[in-house]
Amino acid sequence: MRSRLVAMSALALLAAAAVVISWSGSGTAQTARHEIPQSFVVAHQDTLAELTAIGKRHTRTGLIARQAIAAVKKHFEREEEYILPPLTLAPAIANGHVSPDMKWAIAMADRIKADRETIFTEHTVITEWMNELAAAAERSHEADVIAFARGAVADSLNDTEVNEPMAIVIGEYLRAKLGP
């Protein structure tokens, strides 16, 4: 009787362990993240660090920066999830190298196309915050904050003009070379 109980407990434990392993495995697959170009890692870190530093000021710009940071973080998370990873393939593709293990970028490019208006709206929200930040900074003569806001709107235009279309081009190129 006791050995049966021990065996049943062991089975139950094994089953539970299997469920945990299976769940975490599928979770990993679903949330598998690809790297982004290192230049963007640095740019995102610097932008958030600078905005956080402005947010610590006891000024109107500090208040605006604290409010703006959520919109910037949200957009960066989206970029890091599926807009920027395809760009890591650009150097290899430019060197004429295409392989089936690059196929993940096709789905990301399709997602960028589907979400284009949402992504654009996020840029407009960031621009609104930067306008407000720069206007407050002009009144308080914080030249560094105006420079930061100018840099941020230039980055937004860079995303719209170059990075997002380029990620889509990479996806389309891979589809043409590797099939759907």
Add this chain to the structure above:
Amino acid sequence: MARSVLVVAVAAASSLLIALPARAQNVENGQKAFKQQCGLCHDVAAGKNRVGPSLFGVVGRKAGGADGFHYSDGNKNSGLTWDQATLDKYLADPRATVPGTTMTYAGLKNDEQRKDIIAYLATLH
């Protein structure tokens, strides 16, 4: 006859005197609103493009017409001329007026502020 001409002239002069300060007020308010809403991306000096094109001489200019600025296809091919009515529509909702524009601006919903900004832009010649 001479009396009626005089009456008309006096009426015209009076309305001009009333209109001039109102217009000056529009321009002044417009300059302030411009700084807050547009000044981060647009310069008003001739030929000085930033993230957006220079807006010197924009009123009456064809869309996509600032020298040395790389426009979106949407803007270049819009066929628009920036008269006051078109600017008003564009400033209210840029993406709806010029699909494909890369101007990351949601639009200015305040009618009075748009009118003031356009009054200010009209002075830039």
